[in-house]
Amino acid sequence: MRTPLMAGNWKMNKTVDEAVAMVNELKGLVADAKDVDVAICAPAVDLYAMNEVVADTNIDLGAQNMYYKESGAYTAELSPAMVKSVGCKYVIIGHSERREIFGETDELLNLKLKAAFANGIVPILCIGETLTERESGALYDKVKFQLAAALSGIEASDVKDMVLAYEPIWAIGTGKTATPEQAEEMIKFIRETVADMYDTDTAEAIRIQYGGSVKPNNVKEIMAQPNIDGALVGGASLEAESFSKIVNFK
Ligand SMILES: O=C[C@H](O)COP(=O)(O)O
Numbered sequence: 001m002r003t004p005l006m007a008g009n010w011k012m013n014k015t016v017d018e019a020v021a022m023v024n025e026l027k028g029l030v031a032d033a034k035d036v037d038v039a040i041c042a043p044a045v046d047l048y049a050m051n052e053v054v055a056d057t058n059i060d061l062g063a064q065n066m067y068y069k070e071s072g073a074y075t076a077e078l079s080p081a082m083v084k085s086v087g088c089k090y091v092i093i094g095h096s097e098r099r100e101i102f103g104e105t106d107e108l109l110n111l112k113l114k115a116a117f118a119n120g121i122v123p124i125l126c127i128g129e130t131l132t133e134r135e136s137g138a139l140y141d142k143v144k145f146q147l148a149a150a151l152s153g154i155e156a157s158d159v160k161d162m163v164l165a166y167e168p169i170w171a172i173g174t175g176k177t178a179t180p181e182q183a184e185e186m187i188k189f190i191r192e193t194v195a196d197m198y199d200t201d202t203a204e205a206i207r208i209q210y211g212g213s214v215k216p217n218n219v220k221e222i223m224a225q226p227n228i229d230g231a232l233v234g235g236a237s238l239e240a241e242s243f244s245k246i247v248n249f250k
Helices: 016-030 044-054 082-087 096-101 106-118 131-135 140-150 180-197 200-205 219-223 239-245
Strands: 005-009 037-041 059-063 088-093 123-128 161-164 207-211 231-235
Touching: 005 161, 005 239, 016 044, 016 239, 037 088, 037 123, 059 140, 082 088, 082 106, 082 239, 088 106, 106 123, 106 140, 123 140, 131 140, 131 161, 140 180, 140 219, 161 180, 180 207, 180 219, 219 231, 231 239
Parallel strands: 005 037, 005 231, 037 059, 059 088, 088 123, 123 161, 161 207, 207 231
Antiparallel strands: none
C-alpha cells in the first residue's frame, strides 16, 4: 500500500526566523500522525536552520528547486549535494511557477530528475494543464506529454520511488479546487499512463499527489479518492494549524 505524502510548498514565503517558529509549532501538532508522510519544501535559505528543528521528528524537508550540475559557474543555483547537505529528502521539480515564470522546459526537468535520482533525492515532479487546455479537451494530451518528456530515459526502479503531483494550473492559489472526481479522474489516467510507459508494478507503487487549493475543509474528500496519495499544499501550509489539520485528515 502507498503511504500518502502531505507536503507543504511554502514558495517564496518565510524568513529563517519565521520558518523555524513555524516548524517548532508544527512538530507537536503532527507528532501523532499515523500512516502519512509529512514534508515541508521551504525556501533554500531556511533549510539549514529548519534541519536542526526537525531532527527526531516525523517532518522531512524538501527543496523547491535544484540544478542538475554538480558544481560550477551557475550563479544562484543549488546543486544536489547542497540540497542533501541541509537535510532534504525531497525536491520539487517542474512546479508550474518554475515552468511558466522562469521558463523551465521539459528537457531541463528531465536532467534535474536524473540528477535527483543519481543523488538519492526523491523528486516531486509537478504536471498539470491550464484552464484553456482543460476547456479545449487537451488536458490528457498535455499531461501525457509532460510525463513522457520528463521521464525520458529514466528507469522503472527510479520511477516507482518518486512522487508525482498533479496540479491543474487553474486551481493553484485561486481557491478553485478541482472536484475530487476531476482530480481522481486525472490521477487515475496518470497512473494508467505510467503503467503503459513502464509496468503495472511501477504504476501501483508511484505516489501521485493532488495540488491546488487544498485546505483543511476539502482534504478529506480529496483523500477519499482511491488513486490520490496525498497533497502538495501551498497557501494552507504556511500556518502550522491549517497544515496540521491537512496532515491529520483522517
Ligand atoms: O505547490 C503547491 C501548489 O502550487 C498549490 O498551491 P495552493 O495550495 O496555494 O493552491
